[in-house]
Amino acid sequence: MHVRTSHLSSRPVRAAMLVLGMVAALLAAALPVAGPAHAAVPDRWGFAYLDNATPPPGYAPDPSRQWGSWASPSANPVKVDQIGLGSYVVHFPLIGGPGGIAHATAVNSVAHWCQIADWKTAGPGQDVYVNCYLPSGAPDNSTFTVLYTSSSGLPATPPGSYGYLNSDSSGTVLTQYNSAGSANAVSKGSTGIWKAWLPSLGLSSYAGDLQVTAVDPKQGARCKVSDWTPGTAGQTVIVACYDASSKPYDTEWTLSYSYLRAVHGPAFPPKSFGYLWFNGSLPALTNYNSSGATNTLGGSGAPFTVTMPSVAVPSDTAHATAYGPSADYCGLYRPWGRTSGSVGLYVACFDPGGAPVKTPFFAAYTSAF
Structure with a gap:
């Protein structure tokens, strides 16, 4: 090694x-x-x-x-x-x-x-x-x-x-x-x-x-x-x-x-973290929230909105990765929001030419605490 x-x-x-x-x-x-x-x-x-x-x-x-x-x-x-x-x-x-x-x-x-x-x-x-x-x-x-x-x-x-x-x-x-x-x-x-x-x-x-x-x-x-x-x-x-x-x-x-x-x-x-995989559906064990709440997915893909209740604790971070056989790629549309304890992750995905596209992705959020 x-x-x-x-x-x-x-x-x-x-x-x-x-x-x-x-x-x-x-x-x-x-x-x-x-x-x-x-x-x-x-x-x-x-x-x-x-x-x-x-x-x-x-x-x-x-x-x-x-x-x-x-x-x-x-x-x-x-x-x-x-x-x-x-x-x-x-x-x-x-x-x-x-x-x-x-x-x-x-x-x-x-x-x-x-x-x-x-x-x-x-x-x-x-x-x-x-x-x-x-x-x-x-x-x-x-x-x-x-x-x-x-x-x-x-x-x-x-x-x-x-x-x-x-x-x-x-x-x-x-x-x-x-x-x-x-x-x-x-x-x-x-x-x-x-x-x-x-x-x-x-x-x-x-x-x-x-x-x-x-x-x-x-x-x-x-x-x-x-x-x-x-x-x-x-x-x-x-x-x-x-x-x-x-x-x-x-x-x-x-x-x-x-x-x-x-x-x-x-x-x-940390006590407060979560992740979500969208592959056309939301497989149960790839949709996790450490508070026991249920994450949800909304939006049209331009961007998607991943909501993770009860885990918003600064200082924190988030990442996203695209999934699938195409050359599409994903990132964050803007910084994650924090409202009443919930985190909103805004995931934006693009085709090779840079046009917004609805494609599968992984998204992860964590607090340091």
């Missing part, structure tokens, strides 16, 4: 039936051979929402939408520097170290996507580099949410399950975590297609949440969950990635899976 500290290596729409064919072939293939387990959850983490697309140097974004596992986050906040058009570095204090993963989600009413370019230890902290793009693939300024999280060991009490992967473009696992102590693995399929195997996690039916983010420092790339097959032995996830012209593209990526856990890994605390 390769432990990731830092890297700067590189990374017309295919018809949906072609992608489905690739997925079918991968699902039929033998499961990939797993490497040693990188087996607490998580021991280092932070999240933030960049609320200013053109931040001044050393900008501290919205304090009600950032937090982390370091001492006194309110007095020692996350800061962001813009380093180019659509290019940012997010400074998480005092959580530096190897491994872990990062996710980013664009927050924009106009079609954009944001991806991870890199992450690395910087002194005592962790720097996460985020790049944002227009549908054309041109860099552009945008607001976004970002999280970094790293886990090791096994949880003392194991409600639910949690795991993550960071894979390079060839399917080599750079870093991974599995709360059951098993070893996650990846196998490479056709261009832009991978099969991730998360053994011993989840249930034999659809349960939990998935998030996927492209990692590419050189060009625009976006990734999504193309297919998902739960089983008694674990979760099989097909990851699909595309370049700016919506052609299948080989790039690095991160994936996380959580069942009865927050998007960055912990469970109880």
